[in-house]
Amino acid sequence: xxxxxxxxxxxxxxxxxxxxxxxxxxxxxxxxxxxxxxxxxxxxxxxxxxxxxxxxxxxxxxxxxxxxxxxxxxxxxxxxxxxxxxxxxxxxxxxxxxxxxxxxxxxxxxxxxxxxxxxxxxxxxxxxxxxxxxxxxxxxxxxxxxxxxxxxxxxxxxxxxxxxxxxxxxxxxxxxxxxxxxxxxxxxxxxxxxxxxxxxxxxxxxxxxxxxxxxxxxxxxxxxxxxxxxxxxxxxxxxxxxxxxxxxxxxxxxxxxxxxxxxxxxxxxxxxxxxxxxxxxxxxxxxxxxxxxxxxxxxxxxxxxxxxxxxxx
Amino acid sequence: xxxxxxxxxxxxxxxxxxxxxxxxxxxxxxxxxxxxxxxxxxxxxxxxxxxxxxxxxxxxxxxxxxxxxxxxxxxxxxxxxxxxxxxxxxxxxxxxxxxxxxxxxxxxxxxxxxxxxxxxxxxxxxxxxxxxxxxxxxxxxxxxxxxxxxxxxxxxxxxxxxxxxxxxxxxxxxxxxxxxxxxxxxxxxxxxxxxxxxxxxxxxxxxxxxxxxxxxxxxxxxxxxxxxxxxxxxxxxxxxxxxxxxxxxxxxxxxxxxxxxxxxxxxxxxxxxxxxxxxxxxxxxxxxxxxxxxxxxxxxxxxxxxxxxxxxxxxxx
Numbered sequence: 156x157x158x159x160x161x162x163x164x165x166x167x168x169x170x171x172x173x174x175x176x177x178x179x180x181x182x183x184x185x186x187x188x189x190x191x192x193x194x195x196x197x198x199x200x201x202x203x204x205x206x207x208x209x210x211x212x213x214x215x216x217x218x219x220x221x222x223x224x225x226x227x228x229x230x231x232x233x234x235x236x237x238x239x240x241x242x243x244x245x246x247x248x249x250x251x252x253x254x255x256x257x258x259x260x261x262x263x264x265x266x267x268x269x270x271x272x273x274x275x276x277x278x279x280x281x282x283x284x285x286x287x288x289x290x291x292x293x294x295x296x297x298x299x300x301x302x303x304x305x306x307x308x309x310x311x312x313x314x315x316x317x318x319x320x321x322x323x324x325x326x327x328x329x330x331x332x333x334x335x336x337x338x339x340x341x342x343x344x345x346x347x348x349x350x351x352x353x354x355x356x357x358x359x360x361x362x363x364x365x366x367x368x369x370x371x372x373x374x375x376x377x378x379x380x381x382x383x384x385x386x387x388x389x390x391x392x393x394x395x396x397x398x399x400x401x402x403x404x405x406x407x408x409x410x411x412x413x414x415x416x417x418x419x420x421x422x423x424x425x426x427x428x429x430x431x432x433x434x435x436x437x438x439x440x441x442x443x444x445x446x447x448x449x450x451x452x453x454x455x456x457x458x459x460x461x462x463x464x465x466x467x468x
Numbered sequence: 469x470x471x472x473x474x475x476x477x478x479x480x481x482x483x484x485x486x487x488x489x490x491x492x493x494x495x496x497x498x499x500x501x502x503x504x505x506x507x508x509x510x511x512x513x514x515x516x517x518x519x520x521x522x523x524x525x526x527x528x529x530x531x532x533x534x535x536x537x538x539x540x541x542x543x544x545x546x547x548x549x550x551x552x553x554x555x556x557x558x559x560x561x562x563x564x565x566x567x568x569x570x571x572x573x574x575x576x577x578x579x580x581x582x583x584x585x586x587x588x589x590x591x592x593x594x595x596x597x598x599x600x601x602x603x604x605x606x607x608x609x610x611x612x613x614x615x616x617x618x619x620x621x622x623x624x625x626x627x628x629x630x631x632x633x634x635x636x637x638x639x640x641x642x643x644x645x646x647x648x649x650x651x652x653x654x655x656x657x658x659x660x661x662x663x664x665x666x667x668x669x670x671x672x673x674x675x676x677x678x679x680x681x682x683x684x685x686x687x688x689x690x691x692x693x694x695x696x697x698x699x700x701x702x703x704x705x706x707x708x709x710x711x712x713x714x715x716x717x718x719x720x721x722x723x724x725x726x727x728x729x730x731x732x733x734x735x736x737x738x739x740x741x742x743x744x745x746x747x748x749x750x751x752x753x754x755x756x757x758x759x760x761x762x763x764x765x766x767x768x769x770x771x772x773x774x775x776x777x778x779x780x781x782x783x784x785x
Contacts, residue, residue: 364769366722367734367752371527378511378534397533 158256159198162230165254166191169222172253176218176246178324178359183218185356186322189452190219196455197230200465205231207271212238212285214277216298217327218246223455224274227468229256236266272296274468296467298460301429302400303450305331306417310344312434315448316407317348319432321356322451324404328460329430329443329451332399333408335417342381342392342409349388349407358387358405369406372399395420400427429460469497472538472743476568479713479740483572486712492520495740499523499747505538509746525719525736525750528695531559537745539564545744548598550694561598561695561745568741569598569697570605576711578609580688580701582658585631586611590641592618598694599662603636610634617641623648632656635685638663639672646680653685661704662690664768674767678704691765695749697741700763707762713740718757719750721769729759732766 174183209228211221225235234257239247251260272294282297376382376391388405395410430443432450503516517523539545539562550559589603593615616622665672692699700708718733727733735755754766
């Protein structure tokens with residue numbers, strides 16, 4: 156069997172898993188299924204070889220993010236170790252155990268010693284620590300915290316915006332931390348869509364500190380803007396000068412803004428932007444731009460945090 | 469009572485001679501006055517609350533975002549600032565004067581405070597620090613205050629002492645002092661420990677820290693916040709005791725609904741002495757409010773598990 160056929164068989168087994176990652180079962184299954192769909196494009200990227208041992212440090216990232224990296228390395232002939240955080244050890248052990256491909260999972264940080272290539276997703280402190288301990292000849296591809304935003308002008312796209320906010324409960328760096336919109340009743344429209352989305356893909360666990368933060372921002376929005384909330388979701392209308400750089404699970408921030416205002420607001424953040432979603436044509440150099448509803452469904456072939464990852468790996 | 473002077477005097481009288489039966493009425497009167505004079509509170513609740521349980525708790529994060537309280541920034545006031553965060557502006561607690569703060573603080577703390585020759589603050593002497601202000605205020609009982617931290621800890625001032633001293637330390641300053649292998653303090657001394665035990669880079673183990681400090685002198689614990697005018701005190705190992713004018717409750721952090729006494733929850737403080745700012749403050753601390761009103765502090769609400777690649781929520785708060 157070719158490596159692609161083995162990887163494709165692995166994908167089929169991954170689809171059958173029930174990830175227990177803090178999302179609702181529906182949310183986790185949908186996120187996993189969506190991430191695996193992108194592998195359809197994998198055979199086009201097999202030609203480049205990537206032998207040797209690649210360690211994927213999954214310190215702080217959505218639970219599916221390392222899978223596409225692992226798939227590309229495996230399909231190109233390499234072997235993979237997933238360096239899992241303790242809180243996610245069970246999930247990544249399941250991922251590695253359901254294939255005969257050369258992929259292992261561990262929480263042991265010593266595994267980095269043996270890596271030819273390290274792909275790290277985590278906090279700045281984690282990335283600095285890895286960088287400081289690199290051996291000569293080891294390659295590092297490091298991805299730190301980024302954030303995303305969206306421009307929404309057509310009321311018909313409310314459900315697409317809600318999906319971008321709902322996938323991974325909004326904890327991914329491709330999830331919009333803020334929605335800029337000229338629609339007069341954008342918060343009300345989005346609230347309706349968030350409620351529909353909650354029925355389809357319920358929100359998962361919310362940590363106490365996240366719950367406290369959502370209620371604090373609700374209070375802020377009630378003072379300086381508007382707030383609508385329901386079980387499992389919230390929409391906060393805030394002035395654009397209160398653009399947040401971090402999202403809260405299923406708690407949307409809406410800024411009343413035209414397209415020019417959106418561009419003015421996000422451009423200073425360009426080096427730290429992951430994705431911009433929009434329902435009007437949009438191009439920002441070095442930033443992935445896509446349609447609403449697609450923000451957290453990245454295609455395999457894309458600029459990832461400013462890096463053409465399929466070509467540098 | 470519809471003006472500040474009469475409210476101030478009534479609160480002062482309550483602090484001097486607490487009458488639990490009169491607390492609700494006084495809280496509601498102060499709340500109604502705040503509602504008329506604090507745009508933040510007025511935006512959060514259309515009409516003044518008619519039951520104490522309906523007085524909105526202002527999350528501490530709002531003190532960094534907004535001018536919370538009845539004091540306008542351009543009018544004369546005393547300002548206490550929270551320590552800096554990654555998000556920039558500190559939280560600011562504005563008071564027209566510190567008379568209620570000082571009165572309540574000294575009256576409630578007095579049973580715990582030692583009579584010493586000198587007060588040694590293991591903290592910077594910052595005019596915007598409510599902690600430094602409180603420590604200075606103990607001088608008539610614990611002796612004049614000297615602050616031993618600027619850029620560094622001047623632990624030499626803690627060696628060779630001959631008279632009893634009252635050492636007031638934040639958790640991290642105490643940890644730094646203990647690492648200098650200090651000698652026991654003179655008989656009659658005491659150590660006050662306050663502040664958080666969780667920093668950006670590491671977390672202290674409070675029990676171990678207190679045990680180590682108890683080899684030097686008896687340890688008492690203080691719980692206070694920049695956003696509050698009143699404090700809670702305890703001997704090490706015991707729950708904190710609030711003053712009669714401070715009511716503590718715990719809520720479910722996700723829903724904001726009260727949890728029963730004895731159950732852990734996110735702490736809220738209804739502080740009658742917060743006349744100039746806002747009475748009801750929601751912290752980011754977790755604790756247990758016991759049926760007798762005393763409080764066991766668990767610590768800051770735990771961080772969210774890393775489930776994504778966006779900035780951590782902790783960086784927002």
